[in-house]
Amino acid sequence: MVTTVDRGRWTCAPDGDASREPVTAMRARELGRTPVVVGDRVGLVGDLSGKPDTLARIVRVEERTTVLRRTADDTDPVERLVVANAELLVIVTAVADPVPRTGFVDRCLVAAYAGGLSPLLCLTKADLADPAPFAASYAELELPVITTRRDEPERVTELANALAGRVSALVGHSGVGKSTLVNTLVPDADRRVGQVSGVGKGRHTTVAALALPLPAELGGWVVDTPGVRSFGLAHVTTNDVIAAFDDLATAIDDCPRGCGHLGPPADPECALDTLVEQGQLRAGRLAALRRVLVALRPV
Known part of the structure; x- marks a missing residue:
């Protein structure tokens, strides 16, 4: 499993096992420009010891089960893969400071539905305002909602249990408390970020996705995606979204051609x-x- 990408070098967890020494790899020439992103399951050859200054080669990218992707804006035809094979998209939004924005959440939901991920809404800073009114906006979509409070850190346990044994991606605007959640979920997150800072002779910055393993008693991985602050949705159609709902997917076959629903x-x-x-x-x-x-309508 690819856990981070930086300047032509990929860090991989053998068999998706965080307890094993990570392997640094380059992309084999025969793969050409095949994109390889965090969460991808890949086949490696060469030195798999993970020792310093060793390098393996990625020779195969397994078929993806889900894909979180975006475009630069709603007119850009070029898709950017963000995370592969994540089961859950955790949309982190503060209920105050900064005020929550349904537009961002709606776009994240569209990206999740279109990519095959299950969305979960995490409302932070519930000690500053009542999260119920904002959560009510999504009640009819049966969107799971978890709330956290800065004065009750134990509430993060509910989120940790929801992520256990799964690969989950976290998205959220700056200041909503996402970094606090990551550091609580993965107590040694700062150390692990430091460990990958030399990958590709560059450094890990806030524009790159990074997969971090949850504690062994939980299992699973959390992918922090600090660079994804908004989603361009040029690659998504309304049918892509409707198809994610089992009770609606068949019905739209009776819609006229070009129906935006x-x-x-x-x-x-x-x-x-x-x-x-x-x-x-x-x-x-x-x-x-x-x-x-409505998030898919041209601006």
Whole structure:
């Protein structure tokens, strides 16, 4: 498993086991420009000892189960892979200082649904404001919500249990407390960042994703993605999002071609409205989903 990437060098955890010596590798020539990102499962040859100044080669990238990707903005056709094979996308948002923004959360949800990740909303700083009103915006989407408080650090245990045994990616704006969560979840996070600072003879900065192992009693990995502060969604269609919902994916087959699923007046013949009329879909659930889909409309 690739745990960090820096200047043409990849740090890999053999068999995804954090207890083993990490291996530094380069990409084999035959892979060409095949992207290799944090979370990728790769095949290595060469020196796999992990000793200083040794170098293996990545000769194969396994098929990805999920992909978190973004574009620079909503008009950029070039997709940027952020994390591969993560099961969970943890969207970290403060309920105050800074104030929460539904727009950012909505874009993260779209990226999660389109990439096959399960989203989880983590509301921090609940000691400063009531998280319930903001969380209520997503209740109809059945989005799991975990809250934390700065005066009750034990609350992070609930989040740790949700991440146990899984590969999870954390995203969030600066100042929302994401770094505090990472340092609490992974007590030696600062030391581990220092260990990879020499990879590629560069240094780990806040623009690179980094996979950190959770404590052994929990298992799993947390991928910190400090460089992802917003998501360009040029690569996503409304159908990509709807397809993530088992109860809705089939229904849109009856929508007219080009339907954006936003309802009247933009999409007066959307089949999702028919589901509501027939009592097969809650109106509130459709409204919540459509609010998220608005993130895909051209600005």
